[in-house]
Each structure stands twice: as C-alpha cells, then as structure tokens.
Amino acid sequence: MxxxxxxxxxxxxxxxxxxxxxxxxxxxxxxxVISRISGGKLILNESPEASTEGAKIRSAKGKGGSSGKARASSTVKNSRSESGGDKARLSAFPFAGPYPGAFPFAPFGNRIALDLAAIALLFLLFI
Incomplete structure (x- = not known):
C-alpha cells in the first residue's frame, strides 16, 4: 500500500x-475504485453508465435539449412488414443476459461519495 x-x-x-x-x-x-473527484467529494465505485449519462444530460441541456433520441426510435422493416406483417428487430446480442451492466458484480460495493475533508488517510492498494 x-x-x-x-x-x-x-x-x-x-x-x-x-x-x-x-x-x-x-x-x-x-x-x-476512484471514479472521479468533484465538488470537494471523492466518488468511489461509480458505474461507467452513470458518469456518461450525466455527461449526456449536461451536453443536451447546453444544446437546447436535443439528445438525438428521435433518430434512435426509427424501426427497420423486413419484406413482410410492407405487406402488414411483423416488424424486424435488430440486436447486437442474441439474448438478454442476467446481469444489467458490463460486469456481473461490483467487487468493491456500491457507489459512495466521501467528503475530502473527512478523509484522514488514503492508500493506493495496487500499483
């Protein structure tokens, strides 16, 4: 350490x-795991989705609220859909896995925000 x-x-x-x-x-x-430091707080174990969602929300507010979701809602039709049949669905993964994130578990626990003034000692565990 x-x-x-x-x-x-x-x-x-x-x-x-x-x-x-x-x-x-x-x-x-x-x-x-240190995720970020902001506002006098040390944020540990924040999921990557949470930090990128915050960035998307901030950028959308700066651009007038347009986040590009209208383009993502378009559907792809196959030859049967033109004649009134089912719509085709595209997916990068053939099944929905049992785990909602990139990792199946959080090895260090959930997200926690620590005040920098409350920290007496901080140790780096692995080099």
Whole structure:
C-alpha cells in the first residue's frame, strides 16, 4: 500500500481508476475504485453508465435539449412488414443476459461519495 498525500483534488485526480482504501476521521474504512473527484467529494465505485449519462444530460441541456433520441426510435422493416406483417428487430446480442451492466458484480460495493475533508488517510492498494 502506498499513501496518497495530500488528500486534495489535484493529487487524487492522478489516481482515477485505481483501487484505494480511504480511512475517515472516525476510523471507518471504505474500499473502492476512484471514479472521479468533484465538488470537494471523492466518488468511489461509480458505474461507467452513470458518469456518461450525466455527461449526456449536461451536453443536451447546453444544446437546447436535443439528445438525438428521435433518430434512435426509427424501426427497420423486413419484406413482410410492407405487406402488414411483423416488424424486424435488430440486436447486437442474441439474448438478454442476467446481469444489467458490463460486469456481473461490483467487487468493491456500491457507489459512495466521501467528503475530502473527512478523509484522514488514503492508500493506493495496487500499483
């Protein structure tokens, strides 16, 4: 374990994506992967979908609310659909898997936001 010091936004941004152990002032320990640092908070174990959804929402608000979903709603028809038959469906995966994300489980637990001022010690677990 390597200690990360000082615990501030500038120092912690170099370790985004790496597993850490955060020891708070009250002695509690939290393990996780640093997802981002924003607003004086250290965010651990955030799913990639959540961080990209926030970026999409912010960019959509900046462009007047157009997120391009109208284009994604178009359907593909096969030869039977023109004569009133069923519509064809396209999918990159032949089945819906049992796991809703890219990974089947979260090895370090759920998302947690820690206040940078509450962190007494921060250790890098693996190099």
């Amino acid at each position: 390597n200690r990360i010091y000082p615990v501030d936004e500038a120092t912690c941004t170099h370790f985004v994506g790496m597993p850490v152990c955060a020891v708070l002032q009250d002695g509690s320990r939290h393990y996780g």
